[in-house]
Amino acid sequence: MTFSSNERRARSATVVGLGPMGAAIARAFIQAGVDTTVWNRTRSKADALAADGARVAADLGSAVGHADLVVTVLRDHQTTRRFLETVPADLRQGRTFVVLASSSPAEARQTQAWAEQNGLDLLQGAIMVPEPLIGTDNGLILYCGDEKLLDRWRPVLEIAAPRSPFLGLDPGLAALHDTAMVQVFFAAMTAFLHSSAMATAQGLTAKNFLPWAEEMLAILPATFEQLAHDVDGGAYSGAEDNLLMELSALEHIHTTSVETGVDPQLPALMRDLARRALDDGHGADSWSRIVEGLRSTV
Ligand SMILES: NC(=O)c1ccc[n+]([C@@H]2O[C@H](COP(=O)([O-])OP(=O)(O)OC[C@H]3O[C@@H](n4cnc5c(N)ncnc54)[C@H](OP(=O)(O)O)[C@@H]3O)[C@@H](O)[C@H]2O)c1
Structure with a gap:
């Protein structure tokens, strides 16, 4: 031809x-x-x-x-x-x-x-x-x-x-999606590595822990959907969860991190975001409320 x-x-x-x-x-x-x-x-x-x-x-x-x-x-x-x-x-x-x-x-x-x-x-x-x-x-x-x-x-x-x-x-749209998507990827990988460091410090292998991490992953699609709904609506009803309860879980992660000799910066970051929202009087709100704190942190 x-x-x-x-x-x-x-x-x-x-x-x-x-x-x-x-x-x-x-x-x-x-x-x-x-x-x-x-x-x-x-x-x-x-x-x-x-x-x-x-x-x-x-x-x-x-x-x-x-x-x-x-x-x-x-x-x-x-x-x-x-x-x-x-x-x-x-x-x-x-x-x-x-x-x-x-x-x-x-x-x-x-x-x-x-x-x-x-x-x-x-x-x-x-x-x-x-x-x-x-x-x-x-x-x-x-x-x-x-x-x-x-x-x-x-x-x-x-x-x-x-x-x-x-x-x-908008010529910035592809880069905006790229950076936002890749952050989801890196944040998830870093959380898995942090949890693996705590688990391996206590005698588990990362592979032992893997199926339990996957249990959390399975919840994420529905969780993301609810978070997106709250962020777009600007309403953070704590019908299913609340920041007061979540702060206690985050304190436990931070304590475990320190006790196992693992760098506690990641749980400290999440804990401090929750503490700030609580200090502002939002303890009864859902985790989605955190977006307001992130928006004001420059
Ligand atoms: N690799 C992936 O899986 C992946 C996935 C998604 C996005 N990307 C993106 O794709 C792009 C390319 O990535 P890559 O993995 O192929 O490798 P890279 O190392 O990011 O880029 C390599 C290319 O850039 C050239 N380069 C670097 N500095 C240069 C300079 N000062 N002057 C002229 N050429 C220069 C290199 O030339 P030399 O060979 O002469 O050094 C080579 O051709 C990056 O923006 C990356 O973020 C990559």
Whole structure:
């Protein structure tokens, strides 16, 4: 089968930045038959992809010139902006640059503003899965900013992540979801590690404790739903739980932490949030009341 030059360009992509994530995206493109050009500061990482079928560009300019879709998977937005600044003006026109580095929402908006001032069509994305899930049905990348650009390049971008929702016009939205989602992940992992440290100090193994931690995990979906309802409604009825009772549980976690020689900062943080709400007269409210204390802690 022969392709017209327009069809070929619609199935071409350049990937800039070949850390574990950029390399996984490039490999997914290649396996799906996308004509893929790669460039990386450290050339050996680009050469490693040549065996898979990637075209290794000699320099950044020719990497960008090979495709109308340029996906950047660099460490952060500062690095990404430095790269974009080096793209010659005549190569900026008519191309779509997709920025997939993690950032804060403010930094993502700064990158978008810079792109608009410098005549670049730029789409922001946040990769929400680890590298082994790229190119599988579970791949998830969140997009925001310019929906027309996403619609135009969906057939290629969905190869990396079949789940590629558009969140909205605000270019900080993908980064906002990214930071908020990843915090849920890190907070849960840290809580499990803290509890495991207390358990192992008392002769258990982390594996002994694991099924009991999973009992708590099973309660969380319904708990999150109720918390979201309370936060959005701004009402924290303590019909099923109350902060006075919960403070006592948190004091026990703190005491156990100290007794087992485990850093008590995490339970102290939760205990102090509850104490503050109690001091403000909210002892009969639910744990969701804590959001008000968090909002006022800057
Ligand atoms: N890995 C994951 O599972 C995962 C999951 C979700 C999101 N992400 C996000 O994806 C992005 C890429 O992550 P990664 O895991 O592939 O590895 P990374 O170590 O964050 O990024 C590696 C890439 O950035 C380049 N780079 C770093 N500093 C540079 C500089 N000063 N100038 C030019 N290039 C520079 C590296 O080039 P060299 O090879 O020359 O050093 C390499 O191409 C990050 O924003 C990360 O947060 C990654």
